[in-house]
Amino acid sequence: QQQVKQSPQSLIVQKGGIPIINCAYENTAFDYFPWYQQFPGKGPALLIAIRPDVSEKKEGRFTISFNKSAKQFSLHIMDSQPGDSATYFCAASKTKLVFGQGTRLTINP
Amino acid sequence: NAGVTQTPKFQVLKTGQSMTLQCAQDMNHNSMYWYRQDPGMGLRLIYYSASEGTTDKGEVPNGYNVSRLNKREFSLRLESAAPSQTSVYFCASSEDRYSNQPQHFGDGTRLSIL
Numbered sequence: 670q671q672q673v674k675q676s677p678q679s680l681i682v683q684k685g686g687i688p689i690i691n692c693a694y695e696n697t698a699f700d701y702f703p704w705y706q707q708f709p710g711k712g713p714a715l716l717i718a719i720r721p722d723v724s725e726k727k728e729g730r731f732t733i734s735f736n737k738s739a740k741q742f743s744l745h746i747m748d749s750q751p752g753d754s755a756t757y758f759c760a761a762s763k764t765k766l767v768f769g770q771g772t773r774l775t776i777n778p
Numbered sequence: 779n780a781g782v783t784q785t786p787k788f789q790v791l792k793t794g795q796s797m798t799l800q801c802a803q804d805m806n807h808n809s810m811y812w813y814r815q816d817p818g819m820g821l822r823l824i825y826y827s828a829s830e831g832t833t834d835k836g837e838v839p840n841g842y843n844v845s846r847l848n849k850r851e852f853s854l855r856l857e858s859a860a861p862s863q864t865s866v867y868f869c870a871s872s873e874d875r876y877s878n879q880p881q882h883f884g885d886g887t888r889l890s891i892l
Binding site: 675701710712715720758765 | 826870882
């Protein structure tokens with residue numbers, strides 16, 4: 670069963686726009702919620718992560734919003750750039766990472 | 779600093795053949811992982827090794843075996859390859875198995891089973 674559900678599957682945004690990727694989880698024991706970024710031909714790389722005692726975390730242009738009661742979290746990319754075009758995975762973990770299905774993001778110039 | 783190195787990068791096998799995927803990390807990490815990535819499925823954990831000398835099954839272990847050769851190396855073996863094992867395989871490592879430790883991934887092995 671899919672414990673972490675991610676949407677949308679694909680997303681196209683104009684440069685400067687704010688793409689938003691959403692994830693929902695089922696297991697309330699999860700205590701670590703990272704986002705990974707993957708470029709074609711490369712492995713995923715940790716982008717930003719949050720723990721459930723925090724409702725928001727910002728690192729540069731990337732922000733995670735976390736809603737513990739709704740069991741949902743999302744990634745926002747401010748002032749998006751063509752170089753942000755990649756596949757993004759949310760994940761959740763207690764002792765092992767469970768990944769969402771991935772979102773292929775395209776930022777058009 | 780190489781990080782996590784996987785070999786080979788590409789491989790084509792025939793059904794029934796066997797092969798071993800190699801992974802090595804140079805970050806002195808205790809924990810290592812093998813994932814497979816399929817379209818629309820995200821990454822799914824096959825096996826992991828929390829520390830040298832231990833291995834445990836993940837979500838999709840059937841058809842695979844692993845060996846934690848030493849602290850640096852963690853190999854994945856397909857004994858009798860099947861078309862359903864066509865996938866991209868990623869090895870990862872982390873400082874330890876606790877949830878707040880980031881995992882570092884290699885660049886993958888693209889495996890096709892004909």
